[in-house]
Amino acid sequence: MILNCQNITKSFTQGPNQIDVLKGASLSLDSKDTLAVVGKSGSGKSTLLSILCGIESVDGGQIHFEDRDITKYSQQEMTALRASSIGVVFQQFHLIEHLNALENTMLPLEIAGDENAREKALSLLESVGLKERALHFPNQLSGGEKQRVAIARAMSNRPKLILADEPSGSLDEETGVSIMNLLFDLVEKEDMGLILVTHEMQLAKRCKRTLVLSQGVLKEGNL
């Protein structure tokens, strides 16, 4: 098993109010497993993904990545785990502005000390249709192009787990389908696990399972 989360709780304070976003969310994921998380706007889907990659802390509950309890990890340990084993596609892409598309894609490979970082990143950019944009900086790319760089970066170190927040949100239908094909093929070929947050029912249906996040709890089923 790649990921096993039990009873995750998370609250935010906004002024005088406390918002209980996750009230005991549990999920598990095996390799080659593909899981869609759906739910209404504001139900906590992005918060859940941020927690699963350790960017956001939990208030309670356990998260085991393989056999390690990552809720006890320091920020440094979590950064190292993300670099080696977790690829994340954020809703806002989070590309590094002063690095070009190639350098952004190479980053996880370089952190991992891969000597073929440049070749691998170029080949990934080619597979997402961006070879010609490799030397462009994020502010010279369209939203959909940035999203494709973010996807290439997330896949670059062949992680065990890919977390993707609305990964085809900025792409036209045809490009979205072809990039998602690439992602699903890779998951199958490389024994990865994939969790994706999406509003698109067609995309959710391509996953083996769908979990609905509602009132802080994850349940099997459709929205």
Ligand SMILES: Nc1ncnc2c1ncn2[C@@H]1O[C@H](COP(=O)(O)OP(=O)(O)OP(=O)(O)O)[C@@H](O)[C@H]1O
């Ligand atoms: N850092 C934060 N501080 C305070 N409140 C937050 C914070 N992050 C998220 N929230 C609140 O937590 C709730 C869940 O937000 P989240 O972004 O996880 O929802 P979502 O399901 O991903 O929404 P959408 O589908 O619109 O992207 C919202 O009410 C949001 O305002």
